[in-house]
Amino acid sequence: MNKEIVEVRKSFESSPFFSLVGFEVLYFEEGNVKIKLPVTNKLLNANETLHGGVHATMLDIIMGMTIRSVSKTRCTTINLDIHYIAPSTKGEIYATGKILKQGYKIVTAEAELIGEDGQLLAKGVGTFKLLRNEV
Template sequence: MIEFRDHKVRIKLDVQEQLLNANGTLHGGVQASMLDFVQGMLLRSVTKTKCLTINLTTHYLASVSEGEIFAEAKIIQLGHKIATLEGEIKDASNNLVAKGLGTFKILRD
C-alpha cells in the first residue's frame, strides 16, 4: 500500500515468514529497502524528476517478527541537486522500529 498526502508518503508491509532472518526477525535489508523506497518516492513526488540514492544510514531500533509495519518519510533539506530525507518505520502499535537518513542526487535537466 502506498499513501500520498500533503508531501508525505506512507507505505505498509505485512511481515511474512520469507522476509525473516535466521533469528526469526524481519531482515534489516528489507527495512533499509523500505526506507530507501519511501524517501525516494517522496522526493520524486516533490521534484517531479528522477532521483538517485547517494547514501542511506539506517538505525535498527527494535525487532519485528510479525504483523504490519509502516514507513514514512519527510524532507529535511531540499537543494537544487542534493536532498536529505529522513524516514521512520513503525509497527502497528506505533513503536519505532527503524530510522534512516538518506542523501539523494536530484537529476534535473
C-alpha cells in the same frame, strides 16, 4: 490529485521490485507519503525477525517516494544511514518520510518505520541526487 503526482505514484507501484517485496501505498500526496508492508515468513532472517535489508529497502523507498512527490524528478540514493531500534516478527510495518533539505541537485531526507503497535523499529537518513535532465 494532479496528473503528475498520479504518474509518480504509478511509477513506484508498477515497479516489479516494489510488488515483489509486498509494499502497498496507503497515501501519496505532495510531501506526504505512507506505505505499509505485511511481515511475512519470506522476509524473516535466520533469527526469525524481519531482515535488516528489508528495513533498509523500506526506508530508502519511502524517502525516494517522498522526494519524488515534491520534486516530480527521478532521484538516486547517494548515501543511506540506518539505525535499527527494535525487531519485528509479525503484523504490518509502516513507513513515512520527510525532506530535511532540498537543493537543486541534492536532497536530504529522513524516514521512520513503525510497527502496527506504534513502536519505532528503525530510522534512516539519506542523501539523494535529483536526476535532472539525465537518463
